[in-house]
Amino acid sequence: MSIQETLNNAFTKWMEGEGPEARIVISSRVRLARNLAGQLFPHLMSQETGQAVVRLVQDAIADPAVREKLGPLFYAPLNDLSLLERQILMEKHLISPQHAQDEQAPRGVILRPDEAVSIMVNEEDHLRVQVLLPAFQLEAAWRMANLVDDVLESKLDFAFDEQYGYLSCCPTNVGTGLRASVMMHLPALAMTNQASGVFTALSKVGFVVRGFYGEGTEAKGNLFQVSNQLTLGLSEIEILDRLMTVSRQVIEQEQMGRRSLMKERPSQIEDMVFRAYGILTNARLLNSEETMFYLSCLRLGIDLGLLHNVSNRTLNELLVRTRAAYLQGDNKGAMDAFNRSLKRAAIIRKALAPDPGAQNNRSGPESLT
Amino acid sequence: MNCEECKQRPATVHLTKIFNNQKTELHLCEECAKHHDDIPFNLSFSMEPNFSIQKFLAGLLESVTVSASDAGSTSAGNGAGSAPASGYSPGVEDPDEAAEEALAAAPHCSNCGMTYSQFERIGRFGCSQCYQSFAGQFEPLLRRVQGNSRHTGKAPLRTGENLGYKREIEQLRQELQAAISAEAYERAAALRDQIHALEGKLSSEK
Ligand SMILES: [Zn+2]
Ligand SMILES: [Zn+2]
Numbered sequence: 007m008s009i010q011e012t013l014n015n016a017f018t019k020w021m022e023g024e025g026p027e028a029r030i031v032i033s034s035r036v037r038l039a040r041n042l043a044g045q046l047f048p049h050l051m052s053q054e055t056g057q058a059v060v061r062l063v064q065d066a067i068a069d070p071a072v073r074e075k076l077g078p079l080f081y082a083p084l085n086d087l088s089l090l091e092r093q094i095l096m097e098k099h100l101i102s103p104q105h106a107q108d109e110q111a112p113r114g115v116i117l118r119p120d121e122a123v124s125i126m127v128n129e130e131d132h133l134r135v136q137v138l139l140p141a142f143q144l145e146a147a148w149r150m151a152n153l154v155d156d157v158l159e160s161k162l163d164f165a166f167d168e169q170y171g172y173l174s175c176c177p178t179n180v181g182t183g184l185r186a187s188v189m190m191h192l193p194a195l196a197m198t199n200q201a202s203g204v205f206t207a208l209s210k211v212g213f214v215v216r217g218f219y220g221e222g223t224e225a226k227g228n229l230f231q232v233s234n235q236l237t238l239g240l241s242e243i244e245i246l247d248r249l250m251t252v253s254r255q256v257i258e259q260e261q262m263g264r265r266s267l268m269k270e271r272p273s274q275i276e277d278m279v280f281r282a283y284g285i286l287t288n289a290r291l292l293n294s295e296e297t298m299f300y301l302s303c304l305r306l307g308i309d310l311g312l313l314h315n316v317s318n319r320t321l322n323e324l325l326v327r328t329r330a331a332y333l334q335g336d337n338k339g340a341m342d343a344f345n346r347s348l349k350r351a352a353i354i355r356k357a358l359a360p361d362p363g364a365q366n367n368r369s370g371p372e373s374l375t
Numbered sequence: 376m377n378c379e380e381c382k383q384r385p386a387t388v389h390l391t392k393i394f395n396n397q398k399t400e401l402h403l404c405e406e407c408a409k410h411h412d413d414i415p416f417n418l419s420f421s422m423e424p425n426f427s428i429q430k431f432l433a434g435l436l437e438s439v440t441v442s443a444s445d446a447g448s449t450s451a452g453n454g455a456g457s458a459p460a461s462g463y464s465p466g467v468e469d470p471d472e473a474a475e476e477a478l479a480a481a482p483h484c485s486n487c488g489m490t491y492s493q494f495e496r497i498g499r500f501g502c503s504q505c506y507q508s509f510a511g512q513f514e515p516l517l518r519r520v521q522g523n524s525r526h527t528g529k530a531p532l533r534t535g536e537n538l539g540y541k542r543e544i545e546q547l548r549q550e551l552q553a554a555i556s557a558e559a560y561e562r563a564a565a566l567r568d569q570i571h572a573l574e575g576k577l578s579s580e581k
Contacts, residue, residue: 166531170506170524180526
């Protein structure tokens with residue numbers, strides 16, 4: 007396993023497209039912020055102190071006792087990767103946008119071969135342990151993150167205070183250091199103008215709604231990430247329980263929205279789904295914004311039983327394969343927007359082309375009566 | 376920002392519309408958004424474009440510390456800034472002198488050297504020890520940001536056991552107080568024994 011394989015392969019664990027509530031929930035994420043006691047935080051680090059932290063962490067994951075409990079993990083130094091390659095890791099959600107942009111201290115990412123576990127080293131905090139699973143699996147993600155934390159803590163001296171908990175660089179993460187999020191596809195809420203109301207309500211009870219790429223990004227393609235805002239005062243289990251409760255409410259609201267759209271405006275919805283299918287399977291130029299939107303229409307179409315020959319897994323993979331950096335993976339960043347649109351459209355046409363084996367029985371979307 | 380349509384209510388719905396590669400933005404209140412023609416297709420909602428936790432926090436920090444005891448360093452800063460004899464362009468303080476003076480005067484973290492006003496500016500600490508160095512100053516901020524200032528979750532195993540005892544003792548002490556005020560003396564005696572037993576475990580571990 008090497009970072010090159012990770013970069014070449016668009017698919018990653020969270021894209022599986024199957025699991026609890028997979029029709030609405032794309033993925034579940036648990037992230038823990040941890041720091042080494044006494045060490046300067048990454049934004050103040052020199053090359054030497056940054057390197058020292060990297061070495062401590064590398065030694066920890068190479069320890070036989072750690073490998074026995076967590077399986078093999080490999081470290082990839084981000085300083086050795088180009089900006090484009092780092093953006094690919096960001097587009098796969100393995101590292102944050104900030105970690106991809108940052109050029110300062112020595113920094114890296116630790117990955118488990120299936121990429122469900124990724125640990126950012128020297129991002130805002132020394133360690134950001136992230137577990138990312140497909141569908142609505144917050145509890146499983148927490149169990150894994152908790153295990154990784156336990157095992158690392160046996161080798162590393164984490165900064166912890168009895169009153170303030172795990173000490174983070176920014177006080178918005180102090181305490182549990184836990185940020186849990188659920189990525190949801192909410193086209194019905196958006197179309198019925200309920201989204202802003204729902205999100206305002208969520209913000210009043212301590213949850214934040216962000217777009218597909220986290221902090222500061224817009225919600226494109228009707229993909230919304232709901233996460234806990236507070237990290238101090240509640241236990242990890244309480245935080246997760248609350249997030250699961252509100253997520254279930256959002257899921258329910260979205261389901262109701264989808265049902266009522268199908269009941270009240272069936273022709274418009276069908277038109278929207280099949281129009282999107284028609285465009286994606288025929289267009290020769292597609293920009294990223296419209297791609298996100300049409301992919302959202304297809305995802306809705308699958309859930310409403312209108313489309314049968316496309317899987318959520320294919321759509322999840324396309325979300326990443328059609329992003330700017332991934333598209334030009336082998337072009338070393340030389341590709342302009344026009345050529346990206348050209349390649350994007352080609353990739354989508356190919357991915358959505360009916361399975362050649364099944365072509366005799368079925369071509370294109372199943373006809374509606 | 377107010378709604379672009381009615382220009383009265385605050386804009387809470389932010390739309391980015393892309394058509395033929397032309398990007399237009401629309402900021403509406405919820406009421407006007409409901410009746411807008413361009414909704415619902417090919418749009419993306421966002422709660423607040425360019426929302427940054429760090430900026431938000433820096434804003435909070437300012438509002439919290441206006442009343443705090445930081446007045447000394449603030450007036451010193453103003454003095455340096457308005458000094459007319461300085462050879463630098465207007466508005467730029469003498470960087471070396473001002474910084475050195477501030478550092479000497481302001482309390483700072485002995486491990487990383489960061490001052491509280493530096494923390495206020497960037498919203499981030501310099502090292503884990505800063506939490507102890509600035510404990511008194513940043514507690515109100517912590518309550519404001521987190522609504523709380525006490526961790527109740529997981530602890531590292533090595534400190535966890537002792538912490539577990541301490542939390543249990545704290546809990547029992549509260550029950551003891553309640554038992555005493557309820558004049559349930561037998562219960563109180565039992566609780567006191569439990570507390571003593573736990574305290575014994577605590578000290579034996581140190
Ligand atoms: Zn209005
Ligand atoms: Zn410090």
